[in-house]
Amino acid sequence: MTTFVKIENTEYVRDMSTQAVLNTDRQGLQQFQNTRKRLLAQKNEHQDTRTRLQKLEEDMQEIKQLLQVIAMRGTNGN
Numbered sequence: 001m002t003t004f005v006k007i008e009n010t011e012y013v014r015d016m017s018t019q020a021v022l023n024t025d026r027q028g029l030q031q032f033q034n035t036r037k038r039l040l041a042q043k044n045e046h047q048d049t050r051t052r053l054q055k056l057e058e059d060m061q062e063i064k065q066l067l068q069v070i071a072m073r074g075t076n077g078n
Helices: 026-076
Strands: 004-006 012-015 021-023
Touching: none
Parallel strands: none
Antiparallel strands: 004 012, 012 021
């Protein structure tokens, strides 16, 4: 059975079987996880926006090329 001993003036405990120091701040852990989830969502949204912008730029370049082809045909009388 694992025994934990509270470390004075902290939110840490020591696992006496392994001598590991463990953080018992569950609220802090939840806050960290929420922040991490929010930042990951923002990162994904930013990447999606960059991908959409890149696709839009490619589409605009294609439209520009097609318009140039149409314009060349118009000036050649074809």
